[in-house]
Amino acid sequence: MSGTLKLKYYPYTLELKHTFTVASNSRSSTPAVLTEIEYEGYTGYGEASMPPYLGERHESVAQFLAKVDFSGYKNVFDLETILADIDAIAPGNTAAKASIDIALHDLIGKIMNQPLYNILGLNNEKAQYTSFTIGMDTPAVIEEKVEEAAEYKILKIKLGRDNDREIIETIRSITNKPIIVDVNQGWNDRDLALDMAYWLKAKNVLLIEQPFSKDKPEDSAWLTKWSPLPIIADESVQRLDDVMKARDVFSGINIKLMKCTGLREAYKMIILAKTIGLKVMLGCMTETSCAISAASQLSPLADYVDLDGALLINNDVFEGTKIVDGRVTLSGLPGIGVRKI
Numbered sequence: 114m115s116g117t118l119k120l121k122y123y124p125y126t127l128e129l130k131h132t133f134t135v136a137s138n139s140r141s142s143t144p145a146v147l148t149e150i151e152y153e154g155y156t157g158y159g160e161a162s163m164p165p166y167l168g169e170r171h172e173s174v175a176q177f178l179a180k181v182d183f184s185g186y187k188n189v190f191d192l193e194t195i196l197a198d199i200d201a202i203a204p205g206n207t208a209a210k211a212s213i214d215i216a217l218h219d220l221i222g223k224i225m226n227q228p229l230y231n232i233l234g235l236n237n238e239k240a241q242y243t244s245f246t247i248g249m250d251t252p253a254v255i256e257e258k259v260e261e262a263a264e265y266k267i268l269k270i271k272l273g274r275d276n277d278r279e280i281i282e283t284i285r286s287i288t289n290k291p292i293i294v295d296v297n298q299g300w301n302d303r304d305l306a307l308d309m310a311y312w313l314k315a316k317n318v319l320l321i322e323q324p325f326s327k328d329k330p331e332d333s334a335w336l337t338k339w340s341p342l343p344i345i346a347d348e349s350v351q352r353l354d355d356v357m358k359a360r361d362v363f364s365g366i367n368i369k370l371m372k373c374t375g376l377r378e379a380y381k382m383i384i385l386a387k388t389i390g391l392k393v394m395l396g397c398m399t400e401t402s403c404a405i406s407a408a409s410q411l412s413p414l415a416d417y418v419d420l421d422g423a424l425l426i427n428n429d430v431f432e433g434t435k436i437v438d439g440r441v442t443l444s445g446l447p448g449i450g451v452r453k454i
């Protein structure tokens with residue numbers, strides 16, 4: 114192979130269907146950058162999605178991508194080298210890095226004419242049910258959202274303010290579907306958290322995500338030890354280096370492409386997590402079907418899948434992995450499995 118890799122990128126703004134509220138903030142849009150990498154007539158698509166609390170913006174992603182220089186690479190399949198070099202350009206910038214990683218994986222899949230799950234040796238029929246996220250709101254709006262979510266088999270509910278029990282009771286007055294709760298670091302009392310864990314288990318809750326501040330691993334370790342429900346790290350685990358630190362602190366980790374720089378590192382994190390006995394959740398930000406389809410290629414390896422990001426926006430620009438009757442359904446197209454719409 115002798116062509117050259119050419120990178121293009123465009124700022125984009127994801128419009129959310131509902132204002133999204135978690136323990137610490139609310140928002141109605143998410144900035145994104147869409148990338149394209151061209152090589153000998155093939156185009157790989159990628160995406161950076163930047164929820165503001167992670168610190169990246171349109172400008173920072175553009176500044177990072179402007180520093181990417183593909184001119185020295187002879188072998189487009191050598192992602193281990195290319196992506197290590199991209200990672201070394203600057204610290205942080207994980208979503209910007211993911212936008213390159215996703216586009217390169219899409220590109221090599223298209224050159225090989227195979228979906229990424231085949232290249233990775235994964236069975237796409239092990240597709241799973243995704244949870245569907247319901248942000249914080251008034252009981253009346255929560256009721257409405259739960260009804261809109263009829264198709265989805267697992268609900269993900271944001272907790273961590275002072276009305277956690279009221280929110281769960283509201284949902285339980287409508288449906289007994291299994292629930293995943295995400296506290297987004299909103300709890301700060303061990304004993305109350307353990308009481309809540311028992312109460313939630315009795316309410317058909319499956320797991321608790323990030324109950325305490327990421328700065329309080331000792332509280333998470335204590336709760337993990339005593340809780341009847343699995344405790345899953347999200348904010349506490351960003352990248353591969355964090356996985357070992359989660360051992361004996363959490364029951365599992367939530368891996369997101371935008372936190373960990375993309376598919377290559379996500380795959381390594383999954384393998385390491387499984388090796389040391391941690392459960393794996395595959396999660397997302399609000400994203401187009403580009404990044405969601407990319408993440409879904411790894412979903413046969415996950416214990417829990419939370420890939421609803423493209424369902425939460427109004428202006429998707431890709432078609433790929435779909436959620437059919439609540440199940441993650443891969444397109445079978447080469448690469449990350451998307452086409453532009």
Ligand code: MG
Pocket residue numbers: 295297322323347348367
């Ligand atoms: Mg979370």
